[in-house]
Amino acid sequence: MQTKPLMLKILDVASIIVLAISTYLALVFAPTEAVMGDVQRVFYFHIGTAWVGLVGFVLAAGTGIAYLVTKDMKWDRLEVAAVEVSTIFFFITIVLGSIWARPAWNTWWTWDPRLTTAAVTELIYIAFFMLRQGIEDPERRARFGAVYAILGGLSAPITFMVIRLFRTIHPIVVGSGEGEKLPLTSDMRVAFFFALFAFTVIFVDLMWHRIRLGSLEEKVEQLKLKVSM
């Protein structure tokens, strides 16, 4: 059995450290928002998890294409890792968003474009796992997974555009738009960008672990085949 690479060990420790620093920045360092109060602090992690969630989903569609072109199982392992980690992070995003929405919008949930797209995207990737579960042949599982990840990656942005036809109340932080803007002070910006950085590190770390797990799984499957023969 291969031992855990040193880089991964370092990355594990780094993940814990940056998460601790990011927590400090978000909960203590950043000034309290004037209008919304302390509940706004949830926003740093909300954006951080949403960011890596989206990166993972784009990555999944990309690796889906890569797998169909090369038929190399390493892309499949990367894809599963990306979707699995992102699904969890995206779920955290939705929960954190709800915690913020309760005092800010006076409701846990509203059918706003971003919220609806988030919910639909989450469902697409749950369906992705249900699809994979129903297929025994690893090669076919990888093929179907890749096709579905591509479909999901294409459909989610169109969903967003369609629901945008209805009005939005979600604040816009990055980019331009007619929605309500969140003004950030420089200290808030530090906490904001550090949260993005911290979650990127954590994401890479978890991805790495999941990819290792994937190749170990494959080895076990091969050994089982050998024993049964």
Added chain:
Amino acid sequence: MKTAAPSFIKATMAIVQKDLAAELRSRELLSAMLVFSMLVILIFNFALELEIDVRQKVAAGVLWTTFAFAGTLGLNRSMAVEKDRGCMDGLLLAPVDRSAIFFGKAISNLAFMLIVEAIVLPLYAVLYNEFRIFQLGFLGVILLGSIGYIAVGTLLSAMSVQTRTRDVLLPILLFPVAVPVLLASVKASGGMLAGAEFAEILTPLNLLIVYDVIFIAIAFMVFDFVVEE
């Protein structure tokens, strides 16, 4: 010596002809879809208590939900028949382009869906005194929406019949990916029923066309990967 294009169309048409002829003799698919559609409308009638003012607002939504449900029934059945009787292997062995199989199945699925719609729409009009649905724009949206829905549905049903949980899986795979087409269709056809300005309907209509083009192209490109053994 024939050129490639006519033989492609001929192969596609042969599959359509086969499906239509089989359906004409058994009528199991169409009758199931029709009866199911009427039942869904009946259930909506009681669930929403379709009073005059309510039903005018929700007509587009009720109709699209009905078509989406009936559509999965037809898609599932049409692909399961190929799989169960070993027809799919025969089709794959035939010396024709694989995408001809996709287009053949998609066109016959679309034909079934349109036949069901052609019967359900007048019935709905009579039952609910809703004769505004007989306008060219509304029927055009129904056609565009059905095309997009069937394009994705045909691809996904080819995947779901090859899994362990086949019958259950298709709606779970299809609905989240088809959300844009359903939403845009409801928005556009609802706007038409309400007599909205054309400019207001144009955006969902454009998105509907974009969805149709993208997903027909994608399904065409990845269908090979779905059926290969």
